[in-house]
Amino acid sequence: MTVKHVHELDRVVIRFAGDSGDGMQLTGDRFTAETASFGNDLSTLPNFPAEIRAPAGTLPGVSSFQLHFANYDILTPGDAPDVLVAMNPAALKANLPDVPKGATIIVDTGDFTPRALKKVGWDTSPLEDNTLSAYKVHALDLSGITMEALAPFELSRKDASRSKNMFALGLLSWMYGRSIDGTVKFLHEKFATRETIRDANVAALKAGWNYGETTEEFAVSYEVKPAAMPAGTYRNITGNLALSYGLIAAARQSGLPLFLGSYPITPASDILHELSKHKRFGVRTFQAEDEVAAIGAALGASFGGALGVTTTSGPGVALKGETVGLAVSLELPLVIVDVQRGGPSTGLPTKTEQADLLQVLYGRNGESPVPVVAASSPSDCFHAAIEAVRIAVTYRTPVFLLSDGYLANGSEPWHVPDVESLPTIDPGFATELNHDGEGERDFWPYLRDPETLARPWAVPGTPGLEHRIGGIEKLDGPGTISYDPNNHERMVRLRQAKVDGIAGVPDLEVEDPSGAARLLVVGWGSTYGPIGAAVRRARKAGHNVAQAHLRHLNPMPANTGDLLRSYDRVLVPEMNLGQLALLLRGKYLVDVVGYNRVRGLPFKAEELADVIMEEVGAL
Amino acid sequence: MTAPVELGRPGLAGVPTTDVKQTKKDFTSDQEVRWCPGCGDYAVLAAVQGFLPDLGLARENIVFVSGIGCSSRFPYYMNTYGMHSIHGRAPAIATGLAASRPDLSVWVITGDGDALSIGGNHLIHALRRNVNLTILLFNNRIYGLTKGQYSPTSEQGKITKSTPMGSLEAPFNPVSLALGAEATFVGRTIDSDRQHLTSVLSAAAAHRGTSLVEIYQNCNIFNDGAFEILKNRDSRDEVLIRLEHGEPVRFGADGQHGVRRNPSTGSLEVCAGDDPGVIVHDATADDPTQAFALSRLADPGTLARSPIGVFRQVERPAYGDLMATQLDEAADKHGPGDLQALLRGNDPWTVG
Ligand SMILES: Cc1ncc(C[n+]2csc(CCOP(=O)(O)OP(=O)(O)O)c2C)c(N)n1
Ligand code: SF4
Ligand SMILES: [Mg+2]
Numbered sequence: 001m002t003v004k005h006v007h008e009l010d011r012v013v014i015r016f017a018g019d020s021g022d023g024m025q026l027t028g029d030r031f032t033a034e035t036a037s038f039g040n041d042l043s044t045l046p047n048f049p050a051e052i053r054a055p056a057g058t059l060p061g062v063s064s065f066q067l068h069f070a071n072y073d074i075l076t077p078g079d080a081p082d083v084l085v086a087m088n089p090a091a092l093k094a095n096l097p098d099v100p101k102g103a104t105i106i107v108d109t110g111d112f113t114p115r116a117l118k119k120v121g122w123d124t125s126p127l128e129d130n131t132l133s134a135y136k137v138h139a140l141d142l143s144g145i146t147m148e149a150l151a152p153f154e155l156s157r158k159d160a161s162r163s164k165n166m167f168a169l170g171l172l173s174w175m176y177g178r179s180i181d182g183t184v185k186f187l188h189e190k191f192a193t194r195e196t197i198r199d200a201n202v203a204a205l206k207a208g209w210n211y212g213e214t215t216e217e218f219a220v221s222y223e224v225k226p227a228a229m230p231a232g233t234y235r236n237i238t239g240n241l242a243l244s245y246g247l248i249a250a251a252r253q254s255g256l257p258l259f260l261g262s263y264p265i266t267p268a269s270d271i272l273h274e275l276s277k278h279k280r281f282g283v284r285t286f287q288a289e290d291e292v293a294a295i296g297a298a299l300g301a302s303f304g305g306a307l308g309v310t311t312t313s314g315p316g317v318a319l320k321g322e323t324v325g326l327a328v329s330l331e332l333p334l335v336i337v338d339v340q341r342g343g344p345s346t347g348l349p350t351k352t353e354q355a356d357l358l359q360v361l362y363g364r365n366g367e368s369p370v371p372v373v374a375a376s377s378p379s380d381c382f383h384a385a386i387e388a389v390r391i392a393v394t395y396r397t398p399v400f401l402l403s404d405g406y407l408a409n410g411s412e413p414w415h416v417p418d419v420e421s422l423p424t425i426d427p428g429f430a431t432e433l434n435h436d437g438e439g440e441r442d443f444w445p446y447l448r449d450p451e452t453l454a455r456p457w458a459v460p461g462t463p464g465l466e467h468r469i470g471g472i473e474k475l476d477g478p479g480t481i482s483y484d485p486n487n488h489e490r491m492v493r494l495r496q497a498k499v500d501g502i503a504g505v506p507d508l509e510v511e512d513p514s515g516a517a518r519l520l521v522v523g524w525g526s527t528y529g530p531i532g533a534a535v536r537r538a539r540k541a542g543h544n545v546a547q548a549h550l551r552h553l554n555p556m557p558a559n560t561g562d563l564l565r566s567y568d569r570v571l572v573p574e575m576n577l578g579q580l581a582l583l584l585r586g587k588y589l590v591d592v593v594g595y596n597r598v599r600g601l602p603f604k605a606e607e608l609a610d611v612i613m614e615e616v617g618a619l
Numbered sequence: 620m621t622a623p624v625e626l627g628r629p630g631l632a633g634v635p636t637t638d639v640k641q642t643k644k645d646f647t648s649d650q651e652v653r654w655c656p657g658c659g660d661y662a663v664l665a666a667v668q669g670f671l672p673d674l675g676l677a678r679e680n681i682v683f684v685s686g687i688g689c690s691s692r693f694p695y696y697m698n699t700y701g702m703h704s705i706h707g708r709a710p711a712i713a714t715g716l717a718a719s720r721p722d723l724s725v726w727v728i729t730g731d732g733d734a735l736s737i738g739g740n741h742l743i744h745a746l747r748r749n750v751n752l753t754i755l756l757f758n759n760r761i762y763g764l765t766k767g768q769y770s771p772t773s774e775q776g777k778i779t780k781s782t783p784m785g786s787l788e789a790p791f792n793p794v795s796l797a798l799g800a801e802a803t804f805v806g807r808t809i810d811s812d813r814q815h816l817t818s819v820l821s822a823a824a825a826h827r828g829t830s831l832v833e834i835y836q837n838c839n840i841f842n843d844g845a846f847e848i849l850k851n852r853d854s855r856d857e858v859l860i861r862l863e864h865g866e867p868v869r870f871g872a873d874g875q876h877g878v879r880r881n882p883s884t885g886s887l888e889v890c891a892g893d894d895p896g897v898i899v900h901d902a903t904a905d906d907p908t909q910a911f912a913l914s915r916l917a918d919p920g921t922l923a924r925s926p927i928g929v930f931r932q933v934e935r936p937a938y939g940d941l942m943a944t945q946l947d948e949a950a951d952k953h954g955p956g957d958l959q960a961l962l963r964g965n966d967p968w969t970v971g
Contacts, residue, residue: 036966037968229970231971233963233967233968233969234970235964235966235968236966245962248956248961249958259715261715278956279948279950280949280952280955280956281955281956281958281961282950284718286942288711289711292708293714293740294711296708296711296712296714297715297718298715299715300702300713300715300716300717300719301715301719302715303682303712304715304719306719322708323705325705416962416967419958460682460716461635461677461720461723462679463677464679465679466678466698467700468694470694470695470702471704480650
């Protein structure tokens with residue numbers, strides 16, 4: 001056996017790509033789990049077609065999973081893969097444009113038949129012409145080797161070749177020194193009742209590892225040392241999972257039973273799936289007949305003293321608009337989660353975008369102020385959810401919580417919080433009469449707390465506080481129907497003042513190590529990672545750049561205007577055509593410049609760094 | 620009038636009661652009622668306020684949720700908890716409330732436009748799920764609040780502001796619709812018949828699951844006399860069929876008409892009252908076929924031969940009860956939730 005060398009690297013980006021049926025998401029998830037427990041920092045980007053099973057071997061059917069891991073803290077899933085694992089011609093063709101020259105390509109030649117090549121428009125095999133001459137190519141018959149390795153199991157050809165993803169995972173695990181023990185355990189649990197499948201997958205996984213170790217095809221393996229992270233317990237988590245857990249935690253911290261009304265829609269459905277598993281936490285999940293019913297039921301539950309939540313994506317938000325307006329008028333707590341995707345209309349269901357900001361702020365009739373909180377990374381979805389609930393409960397208001405397709409499915413290590421350290425949220429239900437009426441005490445459902453301007457939340461079952469609320473304008477205080485012009489103006493302004501005055505929105509913080517930056521880059525939502533990575537690059541290249549990121553989009557931090565005005569130039573990168581930029585210009589009269597891309601993919605750090613350096617250069 | 624059939628867990632089980640004697644006044648709010656003088660809605664309000672004291676429920680555990688329309692102003696006049704929501708969505712809102720609060724008696728007030736046009740989807744799904752709600756559908760066969768357009772229950776050819784040459788659409792029969800939507804309780808009554816109204820509403824309230832009661836309600840401004848043939852002393856006996864559970868289906872001043880099954884078509888038809896084939900009404904029959912056939916007797920235009928009373932009253936677990944059972948089962952099986960363990964997950968690692 002040849003002696004194998006180990007090269008040390010500080011970071012690697014790997015992309016697994018194959019047919020939708022090849023199990024690439026699972027392969028990526030497992031490699032991520034191995035990498036997470038090894039102690040690297042990491043960030044992932046799954047990318048899959050909207051079709052469940054597009055025709056096999058075609059370009060639209062390609063599914064991929066990109067993973068960036070490093071021995072330091074990283075912010076993005078990486079711009080371009082250092083290693084592409086392509087399981088068929090379509091996967092190679094679809095992903096090749098993203099692979100930089102010099103990168104490594106491991107390709108399964110098992111399906112490189114003339115027919116399969118034709119399907120993707122190749123007349124000759126790229127393995128035989130010079131299409132791949134600029135890359136380090138390992139052309140291996142992964143399917144064939146897997147089938148050979150699984151011969152003792154006497155599986156059908158089809159079943160045996162299905163394990164080729166595990167073979168690839170084993171090989172990559174060897175290459176990067178990851179332990180496969182966790183995956184073996186995982187396979188044992190997943191296929192507990194199907195022994196042959198279980199054993200075949202484990203065998204394929206181990207065969208992949210051994211293949212790397214024994215063949216001369218791979219002379220070196222790589223080592224990426226663990227990243228230094230603060231002491232504590234960690235786990236890997238996706239945005240949708242973190243958001244679900246944040247809602248459960250917020251329910252516990254407020255003592256309110258969680259009620260989710262939802263209608264399935266990509267990329268939000270996993271929150272419905274996840275919360276449906278946690279009935280023992282007292283979580284009620286209701287799969288409604290449509291988005292209107294979903295939010296209606298959540299609002300009805302809130303009226304009854306539950307923590308009403310509804311989860312959806314942009315098209316669902318459009319349908320929920322009228323009920324959000326009702327919640328604004330009723331002044332009841334409600335959290336509306338919008339996991340944004342490419343729009344308009346059905347748009348790009350499985351791709352990311354942040355083009356619903358103006359919809360959630362202004363997509364309703366009348367003056368209808370709603371607080372908006374946006375998560376900035378997968379794990380941040382946990383804390384953003386708690387913050388959304390805090391505002392909703394404290395101020396008796398609907399709150400939009402924004403995530404997006406990238407945060408929803410992307411993952412990163414998460415420093416698991418001690419639940420005792422989580423903030424408590426006081427629902428402060430009304431139980432007493434609150435007003436001196438004619439000769440007797442009575443209850444005014446719209447008598448506001450002078451500090452928060454929140455109204456009392458008196459739930460059915462509370463004796464003596466029976467009252468009626470509705471969407472018709474209410475008399476300030478008693479809450480009875482009122483069409484009085486001056487009262488309407490007062491109520492419109494009161495509702496606005498309540499949202500404007502939400503306390504606990506921290507000042508916008510600026511990160512500028514030089515203290516001398518003249519350019520400020522401002523973002524919101526999931527662009528946090530890419531902007532951060534780009535800013536680092538620009539600084540490394542010798543430029544002074546400041547970065548600030550908005551978590552509260554409504555109300556915005558009190559110092560936002562002053563801060564923007566204190567820089568010579570403000571750059572706002574967004575995955576839309578300039579929605580935050582419009583708000584900042586309108587609110588603060590600052591001539592911000594936008595950088596806008598809507599490709600359904602997160603920004604690349606390199607691309608953004610170039611834009612930033614250009615802006616600095618122009619100063 | 621036959622007493623309501625007792626079936627399993629009564630509709631109001633779990634709703635706290637009171638020993639304090641209640642009167643109609645206890646259920647009357649201080650808000651001035653603003654329906655047009657002569658509107659049928661007044662009679663329904665009076666009947667509901669009048670019979671609620673008989674239930675003896677804690678007033679604070681009663682909630683009225685409505686949509687939008689003249690009838691949907693109803694909750695403002697009830698001294699209970701209430702929500703006047705948005706057009707068509709009351710069943711959905713009430714579903715969330717009832718499913719999360721089994722200790723409440725939840726009522727939905729809706730109109731023919733509210734329930735069957737904009738809110739049709741929510742109505743059928745509430746019925747299918749059997750959420751513990753009592754839905755009062757005020758059918759005046761017109762859009763009252765928007766000043767007189769035809770509605771989904773208006774007879775075909777109806778001349779209104781939006782249909783100057785007559786409406787083109789076939790109307791819904793709300794009872795047929797509800798039966799088709801898997802409803803467990805379906806009744807129909809008339810605003811002007813206080814006694815009948817009260818008996819059907821009492822049976823509906825006592826039912827666990829969704830009860831739908833269609834109330835023929837006169838809009839004297841935009842559709843006056845829509846139910847006149849069913850109310851007028853001279854005509855009503857000939858065209859109104861009073862259903863009573865366990866009784867033969869007969870009508871006419873002296874019971875001279877009956878309803879029997881046509882053996883060759885299977886549908887129901889009118890016959891002589893003493894015909895040996897006169898059917899007996901069984902609201903509790905599992906199979907809704909006969910209840911549906913009864914609902915089809917009414918002429919979709921004139922409403923002649925409209926049956927009123929309880930068409931169907933069968934037992935099926937209520938949605939909220941099933942949901943609560945699942946929560947209990949999950950906690951019994953796995954213990955109450957441990958948040959810290961949940962957050963840590965199965966694959967945590969420690970950095971020293
Ligand atoms: C979203 C929306 N669309 C339209 C309306 C206008 N609108 C109010 S009530 C109504 C019809 C009500 O008819 P019905 O439910 O039969 O109630 P009625 O007034 O007859 O009792 C309409 C169209 C509205 N309030 N909201
Ligand atoms: S318009 Fe008709 S339904 Fe509305 S209040 Fe007047 S009479 Fe009643
Ligand atoms: Mg009507």
